[in-house]
Amino acid sequence: MTSGVDFRRKVLNVKGETMKFNIWDTAGHQDYRMITANFLKGCAAIILVIDAKAEFSPESIEDWMQLIQKYATENPAIVMLCNKSDLLSPDEVEVLNGKVNVVKDMYKLNSAFFVDSQANPDICKDRR
Numbered sequence: 001m002t003s004g005v006d007f008r009r010k011v012l013n014v015k016g017e018t019m020k021f022n023i024w025d026t027a028g029h030q031d032y033r034m035i036t037a038n039f040l041k042g043c044a045a046i047i048l049v050i051d052a053k054a055e056f057s058p059e060s061i062e063d064w065m066q067l068i069q070k071y072a073t074e075n076p077a078i079v080m081l082c083n084k085s086d087l088l089s090p091d092e093v094e095v096l097n098g099k100v101n102v103v104k105d106m107y108k109l110n111s112a113f114f115v116d117s118q119a120n121p122d123i124c125k126d127r128r
Contacts (some may be wrong), residue, residue, distance in 0.1 A: 030048075040071040046078050053083040058102040065107050091121065 006025040011018060024039050040046070046068055048061055061080075068078070080103065082096060 019100040037067050040068060040076075041073045043072060043076050044074060046072070046076050047081055049076065049081045049083055050098055052082045053087055057100055058106055061103060062106075 008021075008023040008025075010021040010023065012021065013019075018105065022039070024036065026036050048064055049059070067074070080100065085093065085096065088096060
């Protein structure tokens with residue numbers, strides 16, 4: 001769990017190209033929204049992480065999407081990662097899928113990539 005702001009920098013070689021990743025984790029805190037806005041300028045991708053076990057509504061990411069639309073100077077790829085989805089019951093998974101589809105429709109995120117991230121690190125599956 002993140003309290004405050006966490007920052008990581010990673011340099012990877014992907015298909016012969018050097019890629020630099022600056023990863024800012026604000027844990028969704030309101031206090032850091034304007035700081036986050038500064039880091040949206042020039043970013044190529046944004047990952048919005050949603051704890052599948054926490055209360056989630058499509059409106060809860062509305063502020064984040066508005067910040068992205070307002071401050072991102074590029075057209076960043078948006079990834080929505082639903083963390084801990086393996087801890088959900090089948091009924092909860094169905095509700096979560098419905099909410100994710102609402103988000104996709106609200107923001108016309110047809111090209112966005114939606115990932116289910118498991119609490120079990122040995123398992124990961126994607127949903128497109």
